[in-house]
Amino acid sequence: MSVVAEHISEHVHRDDLGSRMGIWLFLFTELVLFGGMFLVYAVYRFTYQQEFHVAAKELNTLIGTLNTLILLTSSLTMVLAIVAIRKDNKFLSIFFQVITIFLAFGFMVNKYFEWMAKIHHGIYPGSETLLAKGNGEILFFGLYYVMTGLHGLHVLIGMVLIGVMTRFTMKGTVNSDKYIHLEAAGLYWHLVDIIWIFLFPLFYLIT
Amino acid sequence: MHDKEQSVSYLDYKGKHSGIFAWILSTDHKRIGLLYLMASLLFFAVGVTFGFLMRLELIAPGRTIMDAQTYNSLFTLHGIIMIFLFVIPGLPAVFGNFFLPILIGAKDVAFPRLNLLSWWLYVLGALLAVISVFLPGGPADTGWTFYIPYSIRSTTNVMPALIAAFILGFSSILTGLNFIVTIHRMRAPGMTFFKMPLFAWSLYATAWVQILATPIIGITLLLVTIERMFGVGLFDPALGGDPVLYQHLFWIYSHPAVYIMILPAMGVVTEIIPVFSHRTIFGYKFIAFSSCAIALFGSMVWAHHMFTVGMSETAQVIFSLLTFLVAIPSAIKVFNWVATLYKGSISTDAPLLYALGFIFLFSIGGFTGLIQGALSVNMHIHDTSFIVAHFHYVMFGGTGFGIFAAMHYWFPKMFGKMYNMKTAKVGFWTLFVGFNTLYFPMFVMGWLGMPRRYFDYLPEFQIYHFISTIGSWILIVGLIIMFTNFIKALRSKTSYTNINPWSGETLEWTVPNKPPLENFEVIPTITAGPYEYKDNDEILTKEDN
């Protein structure tokens, strides 16, 4: 085989820039997926301004803020894990990754209690309490459950992904020369963070 | 890499797996392309059968061969199958997969395993759609648009159909993602963006639409699913939801989806015309940019499907205006194609016939699109059979003929066999006549007020329905001629060794027929554009021999 072909062949099998490009494109699809929901939110917020205002007051700003801080911090630890692996500090990288998973878990626990409290108060899709309220409030909570639920699902997926990466890092599959997989998980994680950055004010703050 | 493997055709080489697994677990872009081809043709046959049955039902007013519920399910399934399982994957996933890497001088797509995953998702989605037919409750009867609130009230198997469409969307996204990275990262040395064959350009524009628009339908269908399961109220008018918002979201994807379907077909036509005129393409850059312009404007015109729902006047004006503008890049393409024929050396083989047939039928589809873009006229012809005729001219006359053109054009390369040219031409003309007989009367009756999705109709429309049904029979004869011609060629023992039957200049004509694994022994270095013919004298002498 000629020299040229070998060069290309190697190029085919290891193209980190290409991989990153693929990941970014995938992130766009996630972005637009949530974008579609934001469109729905925007329209209903516009249609039912007053009722959204009333409904939003029922959400606990404290829990929302806490979760925002948790998620932002987990984004930091994720990016630090990548710095660490690039500096060939395997232990520190694993440490940061575990912290990230831990924070994500904390986020989910928070979320669980928040949802449970709402459900306990009888506010969930199809409940009598909710159906007794105005259309705008039904929609607000419908959106709240669907959007935070979908976001929560992404957090779970992120946790699994980072968990797999931790294992890869331990095995050495992810190392200071080849950390594209970890980076991919990181990019995904940051996107989950960005989506929350928008969900937080839209549901908890704009009252 | 063993040298021996290099020379064996993609149909025959031995990989890790054997038997059927050598196919369904293969990451070779050509094998995946062929898998897609077989699957999508299978579903095309099913879709055609449904269409044929519906036409038969409509040959006379009243019940003819089926009841209304069956009819409603048939047009729903016909739509879902034809759109999601045949027309959308028909060019990108089949011919894009097979030829894009070869056209740009690459050994495979950027993410071969992802490519296989996308085929599997396609199969999964397809299976789910098939299963939905047989589950108790009966096949979905909502139309492929799943309009709210009917889709949350219908007791048929809407859920499996929704989830199937969701999964198929995912498959389409992965294909698009793969192509963008492939085009950016895997072009052969020297192949700049403006030296790429225009089919690659059209796939590039398509891929962007696939990536950006498809998630919207994904989330929308997901929301309908959630709506059906939990009664959240996001679209349900009974709970304050807005059924018009559903339509907006649906068409934000589904209008660009039309361009996912038509752009690659335009790309195929752009490949074929210069080859069979044996001269360079007229206005390369204009054609390339018009693909991008179509992708851009195409995502800005969705609400022209909704002129009658009572949108704001501003929205009506904006969307009507943009709709007219989106016609411009398509017009530019058509003019450039016609100009490419000028002073060529034209050989009227079957692929060119299909390409010219495409231009004619697509033009009719496009022009009737303008008629619907006009607000006042749209009030009259929206949701009539005029629309049905229009989009069949675009989707079938356009994309369908584009797919047939691609099949005739690349057949010898893919299979190392040659079909009978005379039969192919007979097939084309039968199809062409059948097509117009089938769909043209629909324009007339649509204008006269025949609504679409009607199981029954007023007696005054019978003559048009009758002609149309006769047309469907001619069309099917045409399809049978075409496919038996292919099958005969595939079964013949003589293999076709001419690697460049049409004297093309693009890279696929430099590799052996039935290209080997990884396509090229040595990745070529590109110095010239894809349509720079230097042997304009030779081609004439070659023709004489």
Added chain:
Amino acid sequence: MNEDHLQHTIEHKPTYGIYILVWLVLLMLTGVTVAVAGINFGNITVATALTIAIVKSYLVLTFFMHLKAETATFKLFVGVALLFLLISIALLFSDYSFL
């Protein structure tokens, strides 16, 4: 092709400091947005909250997601994706905000 190989690494010197700094700014912005939410700005409440959210996601994109160090192609890609969303929302609201 050589250029591409250089692109295997996102940037040449990885450091912890900058990220911690960005994180602090993000925390601060969260504080601001929560604090501001209590004040009634009337019509611009939504705008304020969204502006802060946009600034925050810009920081995450640029630093955490290394967009700053990526090639122009990547930035263009992000632009295309955002443009698509913007077009969608603008055109959608042409129906809802005028009646």
Added chain:
Amino acid sequence: MIYGSNHIDLVNDAFWFITGISALLLFVITFLMIYFVFKYNRKKGKKAVNIEGNTKLEILWTVIPVILVMAMFWYGWIGYRDLKNPPKDAMIVKVTAQMWKWTFEYDNGVKADSLYVPVNRAIQVNLHSLDVNHSFFIPAFRFKRDVLPNKNNSIWFLPANVGKFDIACAEYCGLSHSAMYSKVIVLPQQEFDNWLKTELVKKNASVTQSSAVNRK
């Protein structure tokens, strides 16, 4: 088709204007394709000429279509504008759609299965749906308007001739979608007034059984 309403001219004009231009362009494109295929056929042994393109020509065939489609847009828009804005003195009829029938209700409470209207008088129909999406379509009058739950659409027309015309449902609405036909019955003013009066009497006679009123 019988001349039905005021919208017909505007719609027909726009339709034939666009169709005319389109047919002409289609003819030119098709003619050129066929002509070139014969003239420059390889069998004639002519050598192909590589023409890369011509920017002037590209601009020409961009600008001219832009002008043409803008004209088409204008034609469509003026017809629509007319349809959108009902005159103030329009007679109002409430239309209710449900799977799979139409009900028409007049100001005085009279209900009917068919839409009776006086000739030469602007009629505004307010459209309501009780269940799923429908679309109020009168082919002879050249318009339709979707009838959606939770959204109050309306449309107006001015019947120009006496006669009976079909009302169809144009938005798929389930099993008997294709049977959801009704009639618009355009009567001379005098006859219409009589009809309304009789119906009112009938209605008052059997207030409890309003459905019986619909028979005429």
